[in-house]
Amino acid sequence: MISSRGVTKKFKDKIAVDNVSFQFKEGEIIGFVGPNGAGKTTTMRLFLGYLWPTTGQISIDGLNPISNRIEVLKKIGYLPENNPLYQEMRVKEYLQFIAEAKEDQNFSKIISQVGLEEVLNSKIEELSRGFKQRVGLAAAIIGDPQILILDEPTSGLDPIEQDKIKKLIKGLKKTIIFSTHILSEVEDVAGRIVIINQGKIVYDGKKPKGKGTVEKLFKRLIK
Amino acid sequence: MKTLYKKELNYYLNNPIGYIVVILFAIFANFLFVKDLFLVGSASMKSFFSLLPWLFLVFVPALAMRILSEEKRVNTIETLLTLPVSETQIVLAKFFTLLTLLIVALLLTTALPISLSILTRMYLSEIAVGYLGAVFLGSSFIALAMFFSVQTKNQVVAFLLAALTTFFLLVLSTDFTASVLPKTLQDFFSYFSPSYHLQNFIKGLIDFRSTLYFLSLTALFLFLTIVDLEKRK
Incomplete structure (x- = not known):
């Protein structure tokens, strides 16, 4: 479903992603972990065609995210890092805008699924961080995309909100790639782990069984 | 595009x-008209239209400076482009929003010209062509200001570069350029000036070359803005 072959992304002289190759299958939940600046966000942006690889090829359902940008974006729901939203808009207005852009008017179910009923008429700038994150998640889910790419979906949230978002992600029957710094989150949600360090994949495989094993693996690989 | 246009227009509303x-x-534009009416005693709109480019020099960049630079600054550009x-x-949605506001x-x-035309004889068709020229002029300035807005995350920088x-x-x-440059160069350069082409519209003429000039200038800067947005660093 998603494949990457020898993908390298350079920003001037700095290599952000270095010769990365993998294949993600339909229905997999992939935890994408790595230290700050490891290349997680860059890799995710490459999947979306938001960035172009310097070398290598990416394919989403057989389509190139650069030459078939619109078709690829119809298949992907994306929650960017730091969740940039139009703060001056009301929640309903924002979701309506996203729904119209994705040509899907039937998003009332998503509102209740994500738990946004009580803030629908509030301005986004007035919302708590948790609600803002839910708005971003709802926007990603609208249009019923096959793939969800979530860049640090629980970043900056309190443990209760984190649990709510985790439950939501687990309940979505889709191919999901999510990046996080919280290793316990990967243990709870992901079925497969990709660990990236300094732009290189240092681990790609099944989630090890047992509590705390992901952290041990991470600490062993990232020194 | 309708969705994006609606969203942009709602922001300004x-x-x-x-x-x-x-x-x-x-306020400024009406003042310019009234000033001529009472001080010069002229009910013509020619001086109003002649000064319009200088008003647009501030008005258009002020309106357009945030249009893409703000999206870049708060990174909603990533939301849009994904x-x-x-x-x-x-x-185009952003361009037509700004053009709507300019209109x-x-x-x-x-x-003022409409109410004056009831009291005195005014050539309304000539004035209408003047307004058409003003729309053409404004659209080219909008495209130019959008091009500078996509270059930077800083609205003030976008404003200054466009202005x-x-x-x-x-x-x-x-006249200043005319006094400094030789006649042939002056003729050559003035052909590239929006004020030169606006003069035809002020006279009440829909000149094909001037129309083409404004449309080309608009298309050129819109194209450059699109190319810049398509660039994936």
Whole structure:
């Protein structure tokens, strides 16, 4: 479903992603972990065609995210890092805008699924961080995309909100790639782990069984 | 594109900045007209239209400076560019939003010539062509200001670059340039000045070359804006 072959992304002289190759299958939940600046966000942006690889090829359902940008974006729901939203808009207005852009008017179910009923008429700038994150998640889910790419979906949230978002992600029957710094989150949600360090994949495989094993693996690989 | 246009227009309708800029423009523009009416004793709109490029020099960059730079600053550009919409749709939606606001601002200046035409003889068709020229002029300035807005995350920088470039384009056909440059060069440069081409419309002529000039200038800067947005660093 998603494949990457020898993908390298350079920003001037700095290599952000270095010769990365993998294949993600339909229905997999992939935890994408790595230290700050490891290349997680860059890799995710490459999947979306938001960035172009310097070398290598990416394919989403057989389509190139650069030459078939619109078709690829119809298949992907994306929650960017730091969740940039139009703060001056009301929640309903924002979701309506996203729904119209994705040509899907039937998003009332998503509102209740994500738990946004009580803030629908509030301005986004007035919302708590948790609600803002839910708005971003709802926007990603609208249009019923096959793939969800979530860049640090629980970043900056309190443990209760984190649990709510985790439950939501687990309940979505889709191919999901999510990046996080919280290793316990990967243990709870992901079925497969990709660990990236300094732009290189240092681990790609099944989630090890047992509590705390992901952290041990991470600490062993990232020194 | 309709969705994006609606979203952009709603921003200006729900935000004081749009109203402030449009109303300020209308006040200054109406003042220019009334000034000529009472001080010079002329009911002609020629001097109003001649001064319009200088008003647009501030008004258009003030309106357009945030249009893409703010999206870049708060990174909502990532939200936009990861939606299934093309860069061309994004740029055109923003362009038509700004053009709508410019037309609204110009409409706010039409009350005086219309009411005066009841009291005195005024050539309304000539005035209508003048307004058409003003729309063409405004659209080229909008495209230019959008191009500078996509270059930077800083609205003030976008404003200054757009205003400065517009200023240089306007200066090309002024008496000052005429006194400094040789006649052949002056003729050559003035052809590239928006004021030179606006003169035909002020006279009531829909000149094909001048129309083409404004449309080309608009298309060129819109194209450059789209290309910049398509660039993936």
